[in-house]
Amino acid sequence: MSRKHAYYRGVRMAPYDLVKEFLVALGVVTLLVVILAAVLSSPDVRPLTLQSIATTDPQSYVQTALNELDGSSGISDYGPPYNNGTGAVQYIGPISIQQLIGVHIPVSTAQDFVLGPLAQVAPTNPSWKVALDRYNAAPARQQTAWTNAYNTALGKATESGPHLSVARCACGPVTTMMKAMLALGQRGAMDGLLLTNRQFYQTDYTRPLLFTADPDNNVVNARATSLHLLGSQWGVMNETGNYPGQAWLWLYSLFYQIPPYTTAWAANTDALAILSITVLSLVLLFLPWIPGLNRLPRYLGVHRLIWRDWYREEKQKAARTAKHNAEVEA
Amino acid sequence: MNGVQDYVGWGFVHISIGNLVVIILMILIFALAVLLPFPGGQESER
Numbered sequence: 001m002s003r004k005h006a007y008y009r010g011v012r013m014a015p016y017d018l019v020k021e022f023l024v025a026l027g028v029v030t031l032l033v034v035i036l037a038a039v040l041s042s043p044d045v046r047p048l049t050l051q052s053i054a055t056t057d058p059q060s061y062v063q064t065a066l067n068e069l070d071g072s073s074g075i076s077d078y079g080p081p082y083n084n085g086t087g088a089v090q091y092i093g094p095i096s097i098q099q100l101i102g103v104h105i106p107v108s109t110a111q112d113f114v115l116g117p118l119a120q121v122a123p124t125n126p127s128w129k130v131a132l133d134r135y136n137a138a139p140a141r142q143q144t145a146w147t148n149a150y151n152t153a154l155g156k157a158t159e160s161g162p163h164l165s166v167a168r169c170a171c172g173p174v175t176t177m178m179k180a181m182l183a184l185g186q187r188g189a190m191d192g193l194l195l196t197n198r199q200f201y202q203t204d205y206t207r208p209l210l211f212t213a214d215p216d217n218n219v220v221n222a223r224a225t226s227l228h229l230l231g232s233q234w235g236v237m238n239e240t241g242n243y244p245g246q247a248w249l250w251l252y253s254l255f256y257q258i259p260p261y262t263t264a265w266a267a268n269t270d271a272l273a274i275l276s277i278t279v280l281s282l283v284l285l286f287l288p289w290i291p292g293l294n295r296l297p298r299y300l301g302v303h304r305l306i307w308r309d310w311y312r313e314e315k316q317k318a319a320r321t322a323k324h325n326a327e328v329e330a
Numbered sequence: 331m332n333g334v335q336d337y338v339g340w341g342f343v344h345i346s347i348g349n350l351v352v353i354i355l356m357i358l359i360f361a362l363a364v365l366l367p368f369p370g371g372q373e374s375e376r
Contacts, residue, residue, distance in 0.1 A: 014368075044332055228335060235343050241332040247356075257342045305364050330368035 012310070016045035045240040047226070050194075050212055053219045054185030058164040059157055060218045065181045066154060067216050068113040069174075070147035074215035075109050082107040097271065098262035106208060113211050117193035118180055128180045138172070146172040154178075162186055173321070231256040231269075252277050 011253035046052075054061040067073035080098045082105055115136070122129040135143060153169040164182060166175065184190045194207040197320050213220050229235040234253045239245035255261045255273035265272050288294050297303065304311055336347040345353075 009336050021350040040331055226342075228337065228346065237349060238335075238346055239348065240335075242335055242346070243331055245346065247349045247352050257344075302364065306368075309367075 040243075043240045045244050045318060048220060048223055050185050050187070050190040050208060051188040053181060053212065053217065054182060054190070055162045057159070057219045058162055058182055058186075058215075059159050061185055062122070062157075062164060062166075062178050062182055063154060064211065064216045065114055065178060065185075066118035066147060066151060066174075066212050068109040068149070068211065069115075069177075069213070070144065071110060073109055075107060075210050076095065081105045090268040092268065092271050092275050107207065107210065112207055113194065116176070117184065117190060118177060120193055121180075121184065121189065125180070127176055131180070134173040146170075146174040150174045150178065232262075251280070300329060 021249065050061070062075065069076075070074065075082060077083075077087035077096060079085045079087060079089040080101060080103050083103060089098055115132070118128060118132050123133050131245050133179050135146070138146075149169045150166075150171040153171065157166040158166055159165075166178075169175070181190070184193065191208055192210075194211055195202050195204065209288075215221070224230050224235070225233070227240050228238045229240075231253075234250075234257065237245050237247060237253050238251045252273060255276055261272060283290065283293070338345055338350065366373065
């Protein structure tokens with residue numbers, strides 16, 4: 001007798017049509033998908049573009065552009081993978097995986113977000129070209145003086161719909177450059193100018209997204225808050241509108257709500273949440289070999305519920321045998 | 331469905347009604363799968 005036959009000896013078998021089950025399940029799920037898609041449609045929130053931000057909140061848009069130019073934006077000092085800054089570098093103990101992997105999507109905020117796009121369109125507008133040439137030719141100290149002066153003036157600027165009024169200042173060519181940036185943004189040109197042209201079909205939206213989602217940009221932050229998409233709002237689990245989101249990410253999202261991840265470990269939450277999920281996933285993967293934990297299914301007894309008929313029959317069989325033996329002895 | 335979101339909160343737990351419905355449905359289907367009798371088939375001794 002083979003080992004297989006010996007192993008299964010005495011175990012009752014029930015024929016079961018697995019192909020039929022698969023086809024029935026496929027049919028039911030397909031029908032459900034079609035009906036639910038027809039009835040519920042899909043989330044349809046208007047996207048935030050640089051054009052919409054420049055039009056609805058020109059001050060925030062120009063402030064982001066200025067911060068990219070003078071190197072004070074959240075991305076300027078972010079760190080890997082964009083640059084060698086340290087602003088958003090996270091650690092697990094003494095190790096930073098982010099720094100180990102290094103800079104592999106190099107972003108120079110002044111060049112990529114302001115000077116580069118302006119250089120592309122400068123030939124179409126002589127005043128923009130003069131301003132850009134003057135800025136590029138100036139020493140770094142002069143550039144900083146201009147951007148600082150514009151930053152002060154921008155703080156006192158007033159908005160009227162899409163129009164931004166910035167008081168006159170000793171800002172050199174920066175005033176013209178920022179006006180050009182705003183005009184390009186409101187015309188919808190910036191969304192295209194920030195794309196990386198490395199291939200025929202454009203799929204690399206890194207730079208437009210970085211510019212749009214820069215921490216300085218109040219519009220994106222406000223929209224994310226109103227849609228409950230921030231990390232502190234269990235954001236990765238949520239979808240816009242009343243659609244269900246990614247409920248299976250509850251455990252990952254949980255770490256962003258509880259101490260010490262939100263307190264003592266707050267500066268490294270992402271790295272430590274990933275580490276925690278990795279450890280828990282490994283525990284789940286190796287559960288059958290972990291002493292104690294591998295006994296859990298036995299203690300929980302879910303299999304006894306699933307195979308309750310078999311256990312009931314076995315109990316009755318044992319009771320009958322016991323009764324029979326008692327009668328024989330009597 | 332694209333209207334204003336509804337959320338329920340309990341301590342640090344903050345969950346959308348949509349997610350809550352899906353989670354309750356998943357638990358319900360799991361309970362039914364465990365409790366409903368297994369589809370019939372002629373049993374045989376091997």
